[in-house]
Amino acid sequence: MRYCLMLLALVAGLPVWAAQLHLELGNGERQWSSEALLAHPQAQAIAVDHDVSYKRPMHYRGVPLSALLEGIGPDDHLQAVANDGFAAEMPAAPLLQQGPARAWLAVEDPDHPWPALGKGKGSAGPFYLVWTHPQASGIRPEQWPFQIATLRKLAPVQTRFPALLPDPQLPAHSPEQRGFALFQQNCLVCHTLNGAGDGQVGPDLNTPHSPTEYFQPAYLRMLIRNPQSVRHWPQAKMPGFTVDVLSENDLDELLAYLTHMAGRRP
Known part of the structure; x- marks a missing residue:
């Protein structure tokens, strides 16, 4: 052939x-x-x-x-x-x-x-x-x-996928809004949220549940920093986000967005 x-x-x-x-x-x-x-x-x-x-x-x-x-x-x-x-x-x-x-x-x-x-x-x-x-x-x-x-x-993500948007009443510089910007840069490439997004590599991060609901906070942070340290399988594709890529403050804001969106399912 x-x-x-x-x-x-x-x-x-x-x-x-x-x-x-x-x-x-x-x-x-x-x-x-x-x-x-x-x-x-x-x-x-x-x-x-x-x-x-x-x-x-x-x-x-x-x-x-x-x-x-x-x-x-x-x-x-x-x-x-x-x-x-x-x-x-x-x-x-x-x-x-x-x-x-x-x-x-x-x-x-x-x-x-x-x-x-x-x-x-x-x-x-x-x-x-x-x-x-x-x-x-x-x-x-x-x-x-x-x-x-x-x-x-x-069109920008906010226009194409309104289901990703935090509460519009939140201040522009709130942790949740800054976390949304970090989500677009670091997560949306592989994941959807509320069924919205083009990534096809990883699971949806809010439906049926958010990882902030089923992971203990310390283990969720470990998963983001080093996925293989929490659950290991050979086909895993998620990279780890080190501190030089995602600072501790960035991670706090990203988790603030995910926690906030757990209350904003369609």
């Missing part, structure tokens, strides 16, 4: 390895192949000192993401959807900036494949959003989506 697929690809004049990146930016759909992106006039070698996924320095051939976001403005909202259902919500402004933190679409070269992310796992390719100097703009690990299949322009 594999030989037949390769033969068909050759007959069609396409490279066997060609992967397709889908762009849905509100001005029609476009596709970029790996081959075309590797040959893009702005493609260049980039060095990433602290790669979030590989946990070590990495080198890639990449294209500045801003070069691919034709028609997108800093007030727009984008979503990167991975092959496994991971859906990263991202404001466009950081993706468009020229520096000091800069977003790149790293493109896997079949002649120099990237290493696997772990035992039994594939690489971060064929398309991976990486950053140079991410600390300059406070870029979080969830803003490094890998195995990307689609980049698309969408």
Whole structure:
């Protein structure tokens, strides 16, 4: 079967390895192949000192993401959807900036494949959003989506999913409102809440019950910091959120939001 697929690809004049990146930016759909992106006039070698996924320095051939976001403005909202259902919500402004933190679409070269992310796992390719100097703009690990299949322009989360909203009577800087912002950055990529959201990796965090209702507080904090320390199974995908990613104050606010939403089921 594999030989037949390769033969068909050759007959069609396409490279066997060609992967397709889908762009849905509100001005029609476009596709970029790996081959075309590797040959893009702005493609260049980039060095990433602290790669979030590989946990070590990495080198890639990449294209500045801003070069691919034709028609997108800093007030727009984008979503990167991975092959496994991971859906990263991202404001466009950081993706468009020229520096000091800069977003790149790293493109896997079949002649120099990237290493696997772990035992039994594939690489971060064929398309991976990486950053140079991410600390300059406070870029979080969830803003490094890998195995990307689609980049698309969408309305902001608050507009698309009103079921996620805290009580509008709460002050803008309340722990629950700040926790909602942290939830969007760190949790919504994999989870839904009240059935709302695009993440397809983890369970819903409010229906039928919130984890704040069935976990003792200390164990819930342990789960967020190091999931495997609380419940261990080989297929687990949830990463741990260390203090340098989610401070103790951030965690307090995130839990304040989840506790608040336990009283706001549809």
